[in-house]
Amino acid sequence: MAGLDFRLAPGGFYFLTGPSGAGKTSLLKLLYLAQRPTRGRLRLFGEDLTDAPREDLPAFRRRIGVVFQDFRLIRHLSAFDNVALPLRIAGQSDREIEGPVREMLAWVGLADRASARPPTLSGGEQQRVAIARAVIARPELLVADEPTGNVDAAMANRLINLFEAMNRLGTTVVVATHDMSLIAAVKGARLMRLENGRLADPTGELRHPPSLSREAGA
Numbered sequence: 001m002a003g004l005d006f007r008l009a010p011g012g013f014y015f016l017t018g019p020s021g022a023g024k025t026s027l028l029k030l031l032y033l034a035q036r037p038t039r040g041r042l043r044l045f046g047e048d049l050t051d052a053p054r055e056d057l058p059a060f061r062r063r064i065g066v067v068f069q070d071f072r073l074i075r076h077l078s079a080f081d082n083v084a085l086p087l088r089i090a091g092q093s094d095r096e097i098e099g100p101v102r103e104m105l106a107w108v109g110l111a112d113r114a115s116a117r118p119p120t121l122s123g124g125e126q127q128r129v130a131i132a133r134a135v136i137a138r139p140e141l142l143v144a145d146e147p148t149g150n151v152d153a154a155m156a157n158r159l160i161n162l163f164e165a166m167n168r169l170g171t172t173v174v175v176a177t178h179d180m181s182l183i184a185a186v187k188g189a190r191l192m193r194l195e196n197g198r199l200a201d202p203t204g205e206l207r208h209p210p211s212l213s214r215e216a217g218a
Contacts, residue, residue, distance in 0.1 A: 004199045005040070006192070008174065013167045015183045016176040018194035024176045025069070025145055027194065031174060032066045032143045033057050045140065062089065065139035065171075067147045071130045073118040079105065079129045080114040086137040104132045107162060109155065123150040131159055135166055142166055144175045148182060160185060 004027070008014060016024050029035040030042060033049065042050045044060060052060075065086075073082050084101045105111050108128040118126055127150040134142060142163065148156035160175075160182055167173045177183065183191065192199060 006199060008172055010172055011167070011170050013164070013173045013186060013189040014175070014192055015186070015189055016174060016192050016194065017178065017180075017183070022194040022196075024194055028143050028145050028174070028176055031141070032064050033061050062086070062137075063140045065134035065137065065142040067127075067131050067134045067142075067144035069145040069149070071118070071126045073126055073129055073133075075118050078115050078117055079110055079121065079125075082118070082129050083132045083136055085133060090137060100136060101132075104136050108132050108159065124152070124155070127151055128155070128159070131162070135162060135171075138166065138169060139171060142171050142173045144173075146177055147175060148177070148179060153181075156182060157185065 016027065018024055026035070030037060031044075033044070036042065037050060040050075041048060045063060047060070049057070049060065074085070077085070080101055083104055084097045087097045087100070102111070102114070105114050108131060110125060110128055110132070113121065113125060116125075118129070121129065127147070131144070131147055134144070144163070147163075148159055151159065156179070163173050163175065164186060175182075183189065
């Protein structure tokens with residue numbers, strides 16, 4: 001992937017598209033701090049994290065919700081406990097967690113599957129648990145890699161409505177997808193396209209500058 005230079009406006013809604021192998025997943029990994037840039041600068045929430053100590057990164061990651069393409073659910077935990085995990089990490093009590101987690105599971109159509117563990121869930125159900133977990137703590141940045149690839153059209157619309165609701169609350173949303181109907185459904189969303197190492201910025205202008213920088217919440 002060539003050098004990219006762009007900024008995400010806090011509270012914006014972005015779709016990232018491009019052919020397979022264009023680097024979408026690699027770019028998302030930079031956004032949720034799973035990788036660091038090999039050159040250039042990386043800014044997040046107003047902080048330059050390019051050379052930040054490794055022990056400082058978990059605090060920033062807790063401000064980010066991630067929907068992974070391969071779900072990454074904890075197999076021995078129930079759907080309820082997978083969704084509750086970010087709230088428990090944040091120090092909330094079981095009493096505080098119960099209502100929001102039940103409500104979120106109901107929103108994604110899994111109210112009756114709260115006690116089920118991931119190996120007993122279908123791919124689409126696992127996807128919905130992963131999305132519920134990503135948004136339950138109202139992250140400042142939500143990064144989703146093909147979040148509707150395993151669900152039907154009706155559920156895809158319901159999930160994108162959830163992302164829009166998070167966005168209205170101030171969350172910056174970045175969704176990588178090939179689904180153009182999904183993109184068309186979100187009014188006001190901005191489109192970025194990766195192709196041949198080049199990025200079309202939100203205004204549609206192709207750019208190919210020498211560095212990668214990214215900022216949200218500044």
